[in-house]
Amino acid sequence: MSLVFLIFLPIIAALFVPLLFKKIGQIHTGWFVLVVPVILFIYYASLLPVTMDGGTRVSEFQWIPSLDLSFIAYLDGLSLLFSLLITGIGSLVVLYSVFYLDKKREQLHNFYVYLLMFMTAMLGIVQSDHLITLYLFWELTSISSFLLIGYWYTRDRSRFGALKSMMITVFGGLMMLGGFVLLSIMGNTYSIRELISQAPEFISHDFFTWALVLILLGAFTKSAQFPFYIWLPDAMEAPTPVSAYLHSATMVKAGLYLVARFTPIFAASGTWIWLVTGVGLFTMFWGSFFALKQKDLKGILAFSTVSQLGLIMSLLGASALGFHVEDAAGTVFKYAAFAAIFHLVNHAVFKGSLFMVAGIVDHETGTRDIRKLGGLMSLMPISFTIAMIGSFSMAGIPLFGGFLSKEMFLTAMLAIAEFDLFSMDVWGVLFPVLAWIGSVFTFVYSFYFVFHTFAGKHKPEELPKQAHEAPIGMLVSPAILAVLVIAIFFIPNVVGDWIVKPAVLAIQPFLYSSPAEIDIHVSAWHGANTEFFMTLGIFAIGGLLFWSFRKWKQAYEVFPDNVSLNRLYDSFMYLSDGGANRFSAVYMTGFIRSYLVYMFGFLVLIVLSTLVITDAFVLDLTNNAPIGVYEIIILIALIGSTITILAAKSRLTAIIALGAVGYSVALFFVIFRAPDLALTQLVIETISVALFLLAFYHLPKVSKKEERIRFKLGNAVIALGVGVTMTMVALASHSQKILPSISEYYKETVYTEAGGGNIVNVILVDYRGFDTLFEITVLGIAGIGIITMIKLRLSKKEGQHENK
Amino acid sequence: MEIIMSVVIGFLFMAAVYLMLSKSLIRIIIGTGLLSHGAHLLLLTMGGLSGSAPPVVADGVSTADYADPLPQALILTAIVISFAVTSFFLVLAYRAYQEIGTDNMNLMRGTEDYE
Numbered sequence: 001m002s003l004v005f006l007i008f009l010p011i012i013a014a015l016f017v018p019l020l021f022k023k024i025g026q027i028h029t030g031w032f033v034l035v036v037p038v039i040l041f042i043y044y045a046s047l048l049p050v051t052m053d054g055g056t057r058v059s060e061f062q063w064i065p066s067l068d069l070s071f072i073a074y075l076d077g078l079s080l081l082f083s084l085l086i087t088g089i090g091s092l093v094v095l096y097s098v099f100y101l102d103k104k105r106e107q108l109h110n111f112y113v114y115l116l117m118f119m120t121a122m123l124g125i126v127q128s129d130h131l132i133t134l135y136l137f138w139e140l141t142s143i144s145s146f147l148l149i150g151y152w153y154t155r156d157r158s159r160f161g162a163l164k165s166m167m168i169t170v171f172g173g174l175m176m177l178g179g180f181v182l183l184s185i186m187g188n189t190y191s192i193r194e195l196i197s198q199a200p201e202f203i204s205h206d207f208f209t210w211a212l213v214l215i216l217l218g219a220f221t222k223s224a225q226f227p228f229y230i231w232l233p234d235a236m237e238a239p240t241p242v243s244a245y246l247h248s249a250t251m252v253k254a255g256l257y258l259v260a261r262f263t264p265i266f267a268a269s270g271t272w273i274w275l276v277t278g279v280g281l282f283t284m285f286w287g288s289f290f291a292l293k294q295k296d297l298k299g300i301l302a303f304s305t306v307s308q309l310g311l312i313m314s315l316l317g318a319s320a321l322g323f324h325v326e327d328a329a330g331t332v333f334k335y336a337a338f339a340a341i342f343h344l345v346n347h348a349v350f351k352g353s354l355f356m357v358a359g360i361v362d363h364e365t366g367t368r369d370i371r372k373l374g375g376l377m378s379l380m381p382i383s384f385t386i387a388m389i390g391s392f393s394m395a396g397i398p399l400f401g402g403f404l405s406k407e408m409f410l411t412a413m414l415a416i417a418e419f420d421l422f423s424m425d426v427w428g429v430l431f432p433v434l435a436w437i438g439s440v441f442t443f444v445y446s447f448y449f450v451f452h453t454f455a456g457k458h459k460p461e462e463l464p465k466q467a468h469e470a471p472i473g474m475l476v477s478p479a480i481l482a483v484l485v486i487a488i489f490f491i492p493n494v495v496g497d498w499i500v501k502p503a504v505l506a507i508q509p510f511l512y513s514s515p516a517e518i519d520i521h522v523s524a525w526h527g528a529n530t531e532f533f534m535t536l537g538i539f540a541i542g543g544l545l546f547w548s549f550r551k552w553k554q555a556y557e558v559f560p561d562n563v564s565l566n567r568l569y570d571s572f573m574y575l576s577d578g579g580a581n582r583f584s585a586v587y588m589t590g591f592i593r594s595y596l597v598y599m600f601g602f603l604v605l606i607v608l609s610t611l612v613i614t615d616a617f618v619l620d621l622t623n624n625a626p627i628g629v630y631e632i633i634i635l636i637a638l639i640g641s642t643i644t645i646l647a648a649k650s651r652l653t654a655i656i657a658l659g660a661v662g663y664s665v666a667l668f669f670v671i672f673r674a675p676d677l678a679l680t681q682l683v684i685e686t687i688s689v690a691l692f693l694l695a696f697y698h699l700p701k702v703s704k705k706e707e708r709i710r711f712k713l714g715n716a717v718i719a720l721g722v723g724v725t726m727t728m729v730a731l732a733s734h735s736q737k738i739l740p741s742i743s744e745y746y747k748e749t750v751y752t753e754a755g756g757g758n759i760v761n762v763i764l765v766d767y768r769g770f771d772t773l774f775e776i777t778v779l780g781i782a783g784i785g786i787i788t789m790i791k792l793r794l795s796k797k798e799g800q801h802e803n804k
Numbered sequence: 805m806e807i808i809m810s811v812v813i814g815f816l817f818m819a820a821v822y823l824m825l826s827k828s829l830i831r832i833i834i835g836t837g838l839l840s841h842g843a844h845l846l847l848l849t850m851g852g853l854s855g856s857a858p859p860v861v862a863d864g865v866s867t868a869d870y871a872d873p874l875p876q877a878l879i880l881t882a883i884v885i886s887f888a889v890t891s892f893f894l895v896l897a898y899r900a901y902q903e904i905g906t907d908n909m910n911l912m913r914g915t916e917d918y919e
């Protein structure tokens with residue numbers, strides 16, 4: 001089967017899940033679901049030999065060919081590594097969830113549909129070669145993660161966590177889309193492979209830095225980097241299999257994948273190196289420091305995930321330095337990319353097992369609060385063993401996989417400090433220092449996690465349930481992961497050759513031409529060098545801090561709770577919601593006058609400023625008609641009656657004065673040689689005044705008290721503005737007639753072509769008869785509308801029904 | 805003449821807008837009436853006021869002497885349409901008086917928050 005269709009296998013399988021759940025209720029639905037990731041894992045594992053030789057597989061499915069949109073599955077070392085993680089840990093998580101979620105009480109069909117959706121989305125992200133489909137799958141992970149976090153949707157905390165993660169990751173996703181669009185404009189292609197091949201041309205492009213920052217925003221929000229990590233601890237409201245799968249092994253690594261994938265494009269820039277390495281290291285330090293403050297097992301793991309993701313991120317940033325060094329393959333910089341990928345694998349393995357242990361503890365004791373737990377060592381020996389293996393690997397202790405990646409991490413950070421480009425030589429010293437402090441705290445919280453849960457005094461009276469060992473099925477998945485943790489320590493070079501080196505080739509394609517060229521040999525003992533002594537220091541200081549933890553943990557109380565990034569997020573959400581409400585409450589007054597003021601105000605502003613800016617006002621008196629006596633008299637009558645309307649105390653006077661205005665206009669029509677207009681105006685003004693009188697007669701009694709229109713300066717200014725604007729527009733347009741009128745044609749042909757003498761009438765019914773047709777329609781509709789309004793009294797009829 | 809007419813039209817617009825900003829429903833409709841008068845006169849003025857004969861074919865009148873017929877046809881259409889709309893509004897206002905019992909625009913607000 002083609003690679004690109006395998007991406008969609010999980011989501012197609014998801015279609016059948018509800019059916020299986022409803023029809024075959026006695027078997028846990030998870031067993032059926034388990035088949036999908038296992039098949040995929042076996043298939044992807046069979047492709048390992050291809051990438052080990054530096055080979056790739058490409059498969060394309062055209063989606064919208066006219067827009068150059070297609071699903072392209074591109075499988076190289078990096079994609080395959082992630083695909084294996086997704087399907088491998090996916091299988092273990094599904095197996096674990098079979099025992100974790102009860103088939104009677106839980107809505108399993110929802111759970112597995114979301115999980116399979118997520119699996120497709122993740123496979124799509126890591127295999128897409130097309131920027132737009134990559135974005136599509138990216139958002140699908142946000143959505144399915146949202147659904148999974150809110151799985152227990154009756155709980156407030158779940159909904160809050162789901163919304164928060166949605167807001168933050170979708171914000172980053174949209175920024176990333178912007179970056180993708182800029183990138184595709186720069187390279188005139190959507191294909192990531194083609195972009196990488198053109199990468200050296202981009203550095204001088206105007207969009208380069210923008211694309212870089214926007215894409216990094218996407219990666220940082222998804223991978224929970226500072227300051228966007230705040231959604232991850234709240235996402236711990238999800239069921240534990242979800243936390244283990246999404247929020248430790250896969251989704252949060254999507255940002256790392258993105259950074260690794262785009263390193264060949266952006267590595268040429270110093271901004272990239274500073275941002276990725278700096279943010280990563282700071283996140284590592286920050287996350288490890290605050291992990292110790294957590295009281296919840298999953299909270300500790302969430303902060304630890306944040307910290308470890310920061311570590312990997314900083315290594316990826318450091319790997320970009322390899323592009324700036326002559327003969328990088330021979331220097332220590334080559335370690336960074338290798339260490340990043342190696343630790344990524346390590347972290348996925350041990351963090352998955354730790355989450356599963358946290359879930360087991362929760363499941364078997366009823367609480368995840370570390371203050372109530374303790375002394376479970378003898379009650380849950382297997383869980384304890386697994387937890388210890390995972391934690392020791394996280395702390396970087398020998399005999400466990402984490403030790404090896406920690407050594408390489410320190411090597412890479414020490415190498416950065418000596419790098420003398422982009423002013424690294426000045427600030428670069430901070431990198432190993434931060435890395436070391438972060439590692440110390442990592443050591444402390446790893447011990448805190450395992451020993452405060454399993455060692456110490458057992459407190460059965462505080463636990464909701466009687467603690468006992470978990471069923472064997474639940475222990476299988478974490479046990480497999482724990483075995484892997486140890487295996488990685490003893491066969492690091494197998495892992496390195498099979499998985500890590502092909503991935504490194506994808507990150508640093510300009511340095512190597514095949515995985516075999518990467519001559520990194522991992523060994524547990526690498527001599528008594530600086531890294532070794534740093535590690536000894538970590539153990540010593542970390543052990544000391546852990547031993548005295550109860551004495552100094554008050555230090556965390558120094559940081560006030562109300563000054564935090566979460567508080568910032570909350571108040572931002574509150575302000576944007578409440579602020580928008582208050583803003584619309586200010587201008588949406590509900591008074592028709594306000595809206596008219598806005599409209600007239602903007603009319604005046606726009607028209608007058610256009611007149612001024614375009615220098616359009618011209619006054620030309622040459623073509624003017626002479627001024628006659630009659631015109632002046634009628635003008636005086638017109639203005640006089642208008643002023644009467646404005647000044648009238650009684651509305652009746654105003655109506656009569658309006659009639660006077662109408663008749664004056666009719667007289668104008670007489671004087672300006674428009675007989676038909678004069679006739680129509682006279683008749684219509686008469687009817688209008690009659691209608692006005694009708695409306696006046698029916699005024700409600702309460703408001704019949706007549707009062708003069710009250711003078712308001714604001715209204716007067718607006719009105720004056722509109723009047724002045726109209727006058728200026730009229731004068732300017734009259735003074736600048738460019739073309740002669742088309743009326744000459746009507747005048748000449750009215751008799752010969754149309755056989756009529758009255759030019760206006762001929763225009764109305766012959767030359768431009770359609771206008772007349774629809775003007776008749778308007779009149780007809782108005783008539784029907786008036787009849788309907790008067791005859792139709794639905795509210796009263798309804799009232800009668802109610803009375804019956 | 806066109807200059808004076810432009811100023812008068814501006815004055816009509818000003819009065820119309822001022823009335824439309826008031827709170828009495830009937831004054832608002834009076835304002836719209838003034839506004840349409842202003843618009844009609846504007847159409848006529850912009851067509852030019854210089855013709856010396858009405859646009860009806862007669863012996864001894866050259867085509868140059870006729871007033872421009874096209875604006876007149878447009879105004880005729882506009883008068884009928886504005887009449888239709890004004891009468892509809894008036895009956896609407898009359899019905900509003902009957903049902904709501906007020907003609908004060910300030911009491912006819914649609915938003916519930918302010919009541």
